[in-house]
Amino acid sequence: MSGSDVVLPKIQPLSEKPKSAGISWHLSADFLFHKTAVFAAFLVAGALFATVIAIAYDSRTSIHVFGIWGFLKSSDWNPVTQTFGAFPFIISTLISSAIAMVLGVPVSFGVAVFIAEIAPAWIKKPVATAIELLAAIPSIVYGLWGLVVFAPVFAKIEPWINDKLGAIPGIGLLFQGPPMGIGMLTAGIVLAIMILPYMSSIMRDVFLIVPSSLRESAYAMGATTWEVAWNIILPYTRSAVVGGIFLGLGRALGETMAVTFVIGNSNVLSASLLMPGATIPSVLANEFAEATTKLYVSSLIYLGLILIAVTLAVRFCAVLLIRRLGRKEGAAA
Amino acid sequence: MMMSVYVRRRSVDVTSKILMGAATLVGVFFLFWILWTTLRFGLAGMHWDLFIKDTPPPGTNAFGLRNAFVGSLILLAVSLLIGIPVGLMGGTWLAEYGFRGPTANAVRFINDIMLSAPSIEIGLFVYAIMVAPMGHFSALSGSVALAILMIPIIVRTTDEMLSLVGSDMREAAIALGAPAWVVITKVTWKAARAGILTGILIGLARITGETAPLLFTVLNNQFFSGNLFHAMANVPVVIFQFALSPYANWQQMAWAAAFITILFVLALSLIARWFLGKVQVPK
Numbered sequence: 001m002s003g004s005d006v007v008l009p010k011i012q013p014l015s016e017k018p019k020s021a022g023i024s025w026h027l028s029a030d031f032l033f034h035k036t037a038v039f040a041a042f043l044v045a046g047a048l049f050a051t052v053i054a055i056a057y058d059s060r061t062s063i064h065v066f067g068i069w070g071f072l073k074s075s076d077w078n079p080v081t082q083t084f085g086a087f088p089f090i091i092s093t094l095i096s097s098a099i100a101m102v103l104g105v106p107v108s109f110g111v112a113v114f115i116a117e118i119a120p121a122w123i124k125k126p127v128a129t130a131i132e133l134l135a136a137i138p139s140i141v142y143g144l145w146g147l148v149v150f151a152p153v154f155a156k157i158e159p160w161i162n163d164k165l166g167a168i169p170g171i172g173l174l175f176q177g178p179p180m181g182i183g184m185l186t187a188g189i190v191l192a193i194m195i196l197p198y199m200s201s202i203m204r205d206v207f208l209i210v211p212s213s214l215r216e217s218a219y220a221m222g223a224t225t226w227e228v229a230w231n232i233i234l235p236y237t238r239s240a241v242v243g244g245i246f247l248g249l250g251r252a253l254g255e256t257m258a259v260t261f262v263i264g265n266s267n268v269l270s271a272s273l274l275m276p277g278a279t280i281p282s283v284l285a286n287e288f289a290e291a292t293t294k295l296y297v298s299s300l301i302y303l304g305l306i307l308i309a310v311t312l313a314v315r316f317c318a319v320l321l322i323r324r325l326g327r328k329e330g331a332a333a
Numbered sequence: 334m335m336m337s338v339y340v341r342r343r344s345v346d347v348t349s350k351i352l353m354g355a356a357t358l359v360g361v362f363f364l365f366w367i368l369w370t371t372l373r374f375g376l377a378g379m380h381w382d383l384f385i386k387d388t389p390p391p392g393t394n395a396f397g398l399r400n401a402f403v404g405s406l407i408l409l410a411v412s413l414l415i416g417i418p419v420g421l422m423g424g425t426w427l428a429e430y431g432f433r434g435p436t437a438n439a440v441r442f443i444n445d446i447m448l449s450a451p452s453i454e455i456g457l458f459v460y461a462i463m464v465a466p467m468g469h470f471s472a473l474s475g476s477v478a479l480a481i482l483m484i485p486i487i488v489r490t491t492d493e494m495l496s497l498v499g500s501d502m503r504e505a506a507i508a509l510g511a512p513a514w515v516v517i518t519k520v521t522w523k524a525a526r527a528g529i530l531t532g533i534l535i536g537l538a539r540i541t542g543e544t545a546p547l548l549f550t551v552l553n554n555q556f557f558s559g560n561l562f563h564a565m566a567n568v569p570v571v572i573f574q575f576a577l578s579p580y581a582n583w584q585q586m587a588w589a590a591a592f593i594t595i596l597f598v599l600a601l602s603l604i605a606r607w608f609l610g611k612v613q614v615p616k
Contacts, residue, residue: 026515029512029514030512032514033518034430034514037426038430039422040418040420040421040422040423041422041423041426041437041440043423044420044440044444044447044485044488045439048443048446048447050458050462051454051455051458054461055457055458058460058461106356107356107359108356110356110357111356111357114353114356115357118350118354129606130360131360131364133599133602134360134364136598136599136602137364137367137542138541138542138569138595140542140544140569141367141595142367143573144572144576144591147576148374149366193363196360224343224345224346225349226345226346227346229349250449251449251451253451254451254452254453254454256451256452256453256545257544257573261576261577284453284457285545288549289552301457301460301461307453308457311450311451311454312446315446315449318449319445323442323445
């Protein structure tokens with residue numbers, strides 16, 4: 001066999017344009033596929049900015065008429081006289097979410113520790129599934145249940161709250177009022193149930209990534225389960241736990257349907273938590289379809305802009321804090 | 334002295350365990366309370382006419398939700414048509430082109446923020462960009478709003494699932510001369526399909542009961558309509574309007590609709606969980 005018999009494959013220089021139709025078709029398909037993917041990713045990222053810009057733009061009429069501080073601090077919401085102010089709705093939104101956090105955070109922490117540390121293996125999975133299914137229930141069903149089932153039951157408890165908590169000097173004022181079953185406190189309780197699965201599943205997930213060497217060293221030193229949870233696991237996962245709490249807060253602030261059903265929808269601010277109120281999302285859900293004038297619609301969208309500013313800040317912190325733990329994990333590994 | 338410290342630590346431990354167990358019980362209790370209520374009221378409102386007649390006018394004793402069921406199915410189908418391609422391609426870009434680069438990480442960050450966006454904000458956004466310029470409510474704008482709510486979920490699961498696919502599979506395909514788009518569509522998508530499907534199911538479950546964005550985009554229609562450019566009847570808004578109405582039959586229908594919605598969503602969530610259990614880290 002002589003060297004001339006060897007057939008060398010024809011090597012095509014990279015600089016030359018490929019002549020085969022198949023290859024050039026693949027190159028343009030590759031190009032198109034890549035650009036489509038880039039475009040989709042751009043849409044995903046752009047949606048956030050577009051949301052803020054579009055909502056800000058549509059509230060321009062109201063911003064122009066009422067200004068920023070004027071709108072924020074005015075309690076006058078009257079479609080008849082076309083005067084609009086956001087103050088009662090902002091306060092109600094904050095208060096109902098605050099109630100939800102006060103009730104929901106400890107319970108979520110308890111659920112997360114129970115599932116991650118305490119529960120025996122056979123009970124872990126069904127309980128975790130049950131808690132997560134709470135998140136699958138649509139908010140309108142929470143609202144329906146809250147109005148038709150929970151509120152009448154709660155109305156029977158309210159006289160007791162009136163007697164016991166209402167008698168405390170100072171904060172007693174918060175717990176006085178007719179036992180209607182609906183109101184700020186009811187909305188806060190329903191919100192607490194709704195955000196429980198979100199907060200507890202994040203806490204549980206981050207508890208499970210705590211290195212077992214840390215946990216086992218603590219147990220080997222004779223620490224109790226509670227001491228391990230409070231002194232070892234919580235400090236290690238603190239940023240993500242706070243992030244999870246912020247995520248729950250973001251949900252509570254923006255929750256619409258369930259709150260609309262149970263808060264009672266009163267535009268007048270009241271000192272008592274047992275009295276009805278109206279949050280920004282609930283007033284939007286209630287009044288948007290019947291808003292007739294341009295200024296009315298624009299003022300409602302302006303309320304939406306305030307909500308988006310607050311929840312965006314909360315969600316930004318949440319994602320940042322949850323990611324911080326991920327980075328720490330990456331650095332340790 | 335030693336003994337008292339021991340007793341204190343032990344009692345704190347036992348008390349905390351009891352409290353945490355109680356917290357879990359509270360959560361599970363509310364789940365069953367809500368499910369039981371929906372089952373009880375929902376079954377009481379069940380009626381064959383729900384599926385074959387349209388929503389009745391106020392003041393009659395008739396039953397019917399056909400237009401709402403059909404409308405909701407159309408809304409969901411159109412949002413899937415919009416959401417799946419965008420979500421899938423966006424996730425694919427992150428996993429296959431962006432990798433861990435700064436741009437990709439910024440997109441992931443924004444996507445995570447969008448993941449927890451209150452649905453009412455998305456409703457207002459779509460109102461501003463579609464309903465207001467068009468001058469009237471339309472089913473299409475409702476589908477766009479639902480798609481925007483669903484896309485971040487699909488993006489995230491697609492990204493995560495594609496990242497799980499081992500690089501040896503990609504390298505083998507590239508070594509055989511397959512161009513990038515063939516590697517992605519025929520190899521990595523295929524390897525990650527169970528996970529991607531799970532993301533789509535979770536996304537669908539999330540948007541099924543969504544009501545708030547629909548109030549600003551589709552609103553409602555008393556009549557049967559298949560026109561994407563007009564207001565369309567849909568289950569969530571019907572539940573909202575009927576539940577707060579003074580008519581007994583409307584309230585019953587609201588519960589029946591809520592029962593069917595919850596059945597659908599829970600089935601989707603459980604199927605998605607089951608699917609996720611099937612996802613093995615592809616080699």
